[in-house]
Amino acid sequence: MKLQFKKSDLTNAINIVLKAVPSKTPMSILECILIDASNGVIHLVGNDNEFGIETICKGTIEVPGKVALEAKIFSEIIRRLPEAENILLTIETDERNNTVITCENSVFKIAGRDGDEFTALPSIDKNQTVSLSQFSLRQVINQTIFSIALNDSNKKMTGELFEVNGDDFTVTSLDGHRISIRRVKLNNTYGLSRAIVPGKALSELTKILSGGVYDETLISFSKNHILFEFDDTTVVSRLIDGEYFHVAQMLSEDYETKITVNRKKLLECIERSTIFVKDNDKQPLVFKVEDNVFGLRIHTELGTMDAEVPIQKTGNDLMIGFNPRYMVDALRNIDDEEINIYMSIPRSPCFIRDDEKSYNYMILPVNFNPDEV
């Protein structure tokens, strides 16, 4: 194999597929990047068997072939090469996969591995393919992924539910304390597809989904996999088995108290209160809802904060406690200047949602002793 690249083209392609290369694994071949130039196009592939990325890299094929190169060393060599528009770098392998990377006055020799040892991405039977802008997909993931569960005790909580129904595309995550739902409108109408997508794959996906509102992603659903195609890149992730939680039953439209508040002002106040919350501390931030004013109070061994935020209120007065970090997560991921918060009684969840239900964040309250506040 003998290939020629511009450094910037190769660097971009490496940075994309690196997202699927695990840093530690018992199967050392997975720590490689596959360069496949056997079929007239140069593909780079990273694959950890759960989650794989393939991308096309611009370059010249002088001699076709393929090789797997240890990702860390390979990417580091390319990164350190001189950068200039007119400088080309050459990657050449012999029949034993010994690889020589040449650029200007520097020559690097590293041991490669047989490209056939590398596991290709699975081929997918597409049940349904949905079109969405890269911007929207990145947004709905970023605005919900903070409330997946990080530990594996309930596998389904570590993923997000992707649901297509008609012209609705809905993404849901929950961790036992809160539910985050984002919905966007599709340009076409589709049949029902549901899939639980691992959070890790989605989080890596958002890092390489760099396009805007006019750049398309195709999302294809299959029995065991989901496929994302955009620009020159294909991302495949295995799905999490089983049926997702019945979230609709946990949502309620009823409320006793509705407040309208400036999101940024409220967020800043709640962020300040987290100064007094240590890791794993359960001490709630207590909201005191009265006419025109939202009193916030937190009291821990580290200190006390009292703050007030102006609101418009309809319905009953109320005192209710929340984990301030969960409130911060939801409020940071809303763009609206004014938001509505719906509450009922101190033991019922609150909902932060807009009228169109493009977002709906449910947060469970935390018990507190009113005498200690």
Added chain:
Amino acid sequence: MKLQFKKSDLTNAINIVLKAVPSKTPMSILECILIDASNGVIHLVGNDNEFGIETICKGTIEVPGKVALEAKIFSEIIRRLPEAENILLTIETDERNNTVITCENSVFKIAGRDGDEFTALPSIDKNQTVSLSQFSLRQVINQTIFSIALNDSNKKMTGELFEVNGDDFTVTSLDGHRISIRRVKLNNTYGLSRAIVPGKALSELTKILSGGVYDETLISFSKNHILFEFDDTTVVSRLIDGEYFHVAQMLSEDYETKITVNRKKLLECIERSTIFVKDNDKQPLVFKVEDNVFGLRIHTELGTMDAEVPIQKTGNDLMIGFNPRYMVDALRNIDDEEINIYMSIPRSPCFIRDDEKSYNYMILPVNFNPDEV
């Protein structure tokens, strides 16, 4: 005590004194910042007993007094307060040191401690005071501090030698593998002063020495301490006891081979070679000096790099091995476009120095087996 501040003034002062607040210490009072407004000026002080910083903070004293506040919580509260030109924040304490910080619609209460528990900075008998620009002092420290020893097995190697003699100010560090020396000219002539200053204090000092070539620092030497005064800030560090190494005996002006080379090109090539060096790896980068060309070769289990850099050479051809990281450290800290490297035999150190001796970096070579290169 009752004080009023603009947030930006207080934040700046906190960020300066925080550099002297240890994060973990058995004496919890050291984890505090002292606010001392008992003498008509507001001072903030951080002090870990080896190293202390005092700075003046702009603000209004409504009621004089002093209090020690836990640095992490205090700085976090101030950092999170709203920022605007016209917003003032108030710090008020009662007779039990309970402290209330008020800003707009937020009120924080934290427990303070008696300001008299806090250890004041030592008062210093100044033997000699030297004037230098903040820019020069920051430079000479940054350009030498990388070659202090990080572990304590030889305490003197963890500090830098500061030496004033006539109009010369010289800073020296060494770690057993290399020596770094920087010399700047002073505007006046002074008697001899020598002091071994702990590296940790110097490294924190450079972070707060923000001024330029026209901003002065006064450096005062005493028997056991060194004092730096600049802007509204005073930094005091205890010295390391004992006599420093006799560095002059380790330097040599003799050489067999002198090469002149473009610093940036050489640096980039050597940086690339470090890709193949794992932590604690002793494998040297071998320099092959010939007429007009400098061959660089490294060969480790990870791979091989060969590179060439054009040079001008006088004297003998030579093959010599070095730890590439030490070369990188020295070359990164020189500003000159072209540099001179002086060498003798494969077992003798090399020197990178300019004709004025404003810098002199000595690096010991590493043995290698010429048959394996």
